[in-house]
Amino acid sequence: MSETKTFWGRINWGLRFPLLGMLLFWYLFLVSLYAEQVLTVNTWTPENYNGQNYVHPAIYLNLIGIAILVVTALIGRRIAAATIAVEPNLRLNRNTYAFTTVAIITALIASGILAIAVFLSNLNFGGTDTRDPMVRLLSLYVPIILDAAVLLFGILRAFVVKPKGAKNV
Numbered sequence: 001m002s003e004t005k006t007f008w009g010r011i012n013w014g015l016r017f018p019l020l021g022m023l024l025f026w027y028l029f030l031v032s033l034y035a036e037q038v039l040t041v042n043t044w045t046p047e048n049y050n051g052q053n054y055v056h057p058a059i060y061l062n063l064i065g066i067a068i069l070v071v072t073a074l075i076g077r078r079i080a081a082a083t084i085a086v087e088p089n090l091r092l093n094r095n096t097y098a099f100t101t102v103a104i105i106t107a108l109i110a111s112g113i114l115a116i117a118v119f120l121s122n123l124n125f126g127g128t129d130t131r132d133p134m135v136r137l138l139s140l141y142v143p144i145i146l147d148a149a150v151l152l153f154g155i156l157r158a159f160v161v162k163p164k165g166a167k168n169v
Contacts, residue, residue, distance in 0.1 A: 014080035014096040018103035021072025025110075028065035032058035055138045059118055063146055066111045070154040073103035077158065104158045108151060115147040 036058040077100035084093045122140040 014076045014083060014093075014100060017076035017079065018069075018073040018100050021069040021076075021107075022103065024072075025065035025069040025107075028061050028068070032061035032065075035061065053132055053135055055135055059114075059139065059143045062114055063143060063150070066107055066114060066147075067150045069107040069110070070104065070150055073100050073107055074154070074157050076100040077104065081162075101158070104154060108154050108158075111147055111151045111154065115144055115151070118143050118147070 036056060039054065039057065077097065080093060080097040080100050083090075084097055087093055118140065122136070
């Protein structure tokens, strides 16, 4: 069986899922930039310039995008591992499995960068913090905990619990 005939079969779904996840992540990233731009234009008035007493929606939109990317890359990796179990000598199957692994690693790196960015953006650098405690909770602690959960889920599901067909990969 040639690789050209197999590419348009089941193995294509192993590529489609991570690519769809990357596309959705990029779309949510752009929506988060737009939402942040609209929100900051409406709230930067002279009396509210230093307050910023609101929760940034960009944090949660980026977190949802990263979670979608992790889940879709994991689904694609499971599909690629199943096709390796069916046809272990086909290079396209192994390349798809490697691509989904790279997609998972990329999503995990993005998740780590988001956690660091959320933490550093909420540092006060010696000033007085005038924000509401609930806003501080929702803009700092909840996103970091959710991001750590996505990171932990991705690491455990990708590298500890391997797919059944991925014994020799």
